[in-house]
Amino acid sequence: MPRQDLEDIFQDIQKDARYDHELNGCLNCGICTATCPAAYYFDFSPREIVQLLWTENLEGIHDAMQEKIWACAQCYTCAARCPFGNSPGGLIMIMREAAIKHGMESAKNVLRPFSRVMLKLISTGNQLAPDMVTPDHFPDWGPNISKVDAPLDILRKAIPVPTLNTTETAWEVNLKTSIELYTIWEMTGVLDRLEGIDENLFDVITDIIDEKREDYEDWLEEQDEADDDEED
Ligand code: SF4
Ligand code: SF4
Structure with missing residues (x-):
């Protein structure tokens, strides 16, 4: 995927009004993943998703949007536990909306x-x-x-x-x-x-x-x- 497209996708995620509220930093402590029911059943980790966003790993963000973000059950257990007050589930919701906006195949298949x-x-x-x-x-x-x-x-x-x-x-x-x-x-x-x-x-x-x-x-x-x- 061209670099510009990756940047456009990330900008759409980052400019969402909820983004700064949902992401305040990340210790990479893994508490979110330890409490996440979806992580128990799937190859999925909210810690990994938050790290991709926090480090602005554009390729990784795009890869995660192809499958992993759709494993989240939107239960927000992670948001209640994160010591930084992050909401991995909320960030994933923003990424899903961006996947829909960009007409990604993953969004089409899920919907x-x-x-x-x-x-x-x-x-x-x-x-x-x-x-x-x-x-x-x-x-x-x-x-x-x-x-x-x-x-x-x-x-x-x-x-x-x-x-x-x-x-x-x-x-x-x-x-x-x-x-x-x-x-x-x-x-x-x-x-x-x-x-x-x-x-x-x-x-x-x-x-x-x-x-x-x-x-x-x-x-x-x-x-x-x-x-x-x-x-x-
Ligand atoms: S909202 Fe999603 S990422 Fe957070 S604990 Fe629930 S299933 Fe896991
Ligand atoms: S999002 Fe919060 S709970 Fe999850 S790894 Fe980062 S600091 Fe820890």
Whole structure:
């Protein structure tokens, strides 16, 4: 990778408003790694990530963004233990956001299984419906998911009646709120990030947003006409 690209990625991480708060120095003591549950199971060390950032090791930072940063469970045990008041988990979150911004393959691979969730969430402002929680929709759950499939069926039945067995939203988000959410996601760059990691999903979602905006304009016109009628 060209040096300039490595510098651009690091600058994006470093200029994040949270960066100076999350990184205050590093003793290389390893307390964060000793308390990290992800380090127990994976070839992953928050100490190593913090050291890469602290020493501004641009190649190492880029390498870590290809796989290791995605092992973090975002539990923040490390932040509670670090004698320097660092938050390795918070730094990793900033690195993940940079990986998404730069359209890295690692980000695409991690987020791909969640495309249906993102479609649901972004297009409706709502969460997963119970019948979307199936192995088919989450290939990253692996082959052993069939062992927990039956309990999931029971759990779905325990969810209140209006949300049972439906791909409809679990609750209704009104049109005005949806339009506000779309505007927020546009203005904060969320939709740009989505376009960078999944162009097809972005196209589907922008079509939905356009349709809902037209519906909202129609609804506003109807309200204006109703107000005019009342005045007459
Ligand atoms: S936030 Fe991430 S790095 Fe920190 S302890 Fe939890 S899993 Fe480990
Ligand atoms: S981030 Fe904190 S806990 Fe982890 S190695 Fe550095 S000083 Fe130690």
